[in-house]
Amino acid sequence: MQIGKIARATGTKVNTVRYYEEIGLLKPAPRSQSGRRIYADADVERLAFIRRARGLGFSVSEVRSLLEVSDAPNRDCADAATLARNHLRRVEEQIEQLQAMRQELIGLARACDGGTATDCGIIGGLARKSA
Amino acid sequence: MQIGKIARATGTKVNTVRYYEEIGLLKPAPRSQSGRRIYADADVERLAFIRRARGLGFSVSEVRSLLEVSDAPNRDCADAATLARNHLRRVEEQIEQLQAMRQELIGLARACDGGTATDCGIIGGLARKSA
DNA sequence: TATACAATCTCCAGTTACTGGAGGATCAAG
DNA sequence: CTTGATCCTCCAGTAACTGGAGATTGTATA
Secondary structure, three states: OHHHHHHHHHHOOOOHHHHHOOOOOOOOEEEOOOOOOOOOOOHHHHHHHHHHHHHHHOOOOHHHHHHHHHOOOOOHHHHHHHHHHHHHHHHHHHHHHHHHHHHHHHHHHHOOOOOEHHHHHHHHHHOOOOO | OOHHHHHHOOOHHHHHHHHHHHOOOOOOEEEEEOOOOOOOOHHHHHHHHHHHEEEEOOHHHHHHHHHHHHHOOOEEOOOHHHHHHHHHHHHHHHHHHHHHHHHHHHHHHHHHOOEEEEOOOOHHHHHOOOO
């Protein structure tokens, strides 16, 4: 299949597929006579793997590592497990941060009665020293 | 005061202070004879305002708008309120997304018994079609 | 006074992970 | 034979900084 199809099949933009090839997540696809990239079913799975990992928030470099493990079936998956655990921790930290932001934002919004900027709780809250 | 001091006072990097000036969040600071930037107390407050807003996740362009409201005391603060509400919604969406990721990651990690890649639940989970 | 060291200055390049577009070739259908 | 959809390569832009090179300037100490 050509690039458009593999892109559609995985919910990826065509440009992004080419980008993944460029940075080495996908091996350079063989080309047709006229130079178009040709993909096989296995490539769909690889790309889907990448997309799922990215969707879970793994960085491209982490995806690279996960692919390495995946490509070496006999390899101990400890690296993958470590990656996943660390990533989980990062995600949980982000959640906490965002929840703190949320609380502050709710507080700010509540303090706004819709007057002028001078007595606006949002502006005031951002300006106050004890934020 | 010079740039190092205002940076320290607000927990900002020196380079970042200069960057904020460059993109117009801070007005160009007056200079000493030798060309060093000189700041006043009001600048500390402005920079602190910026940092707090950024810390709450507002984009630079949103901060710009918030500063505009803040700079025009007679202005209706409705714009600020709208910004804050929209941002709050975005934050909540992000939290939900991250919580979904978290659940999936927990599921993945649980599926890993530490064998080889072939039977690793992490790799397998990322590879499976029904992810 | 000499000198060392900290702080500042102005560029400029790099980061992350794509995204979009220009300009041009190729392909299938009518 | 022309149209419209795909494809190609190359390149610039995004967000918000961050870090570094190379050159001054300011200050403290020997």
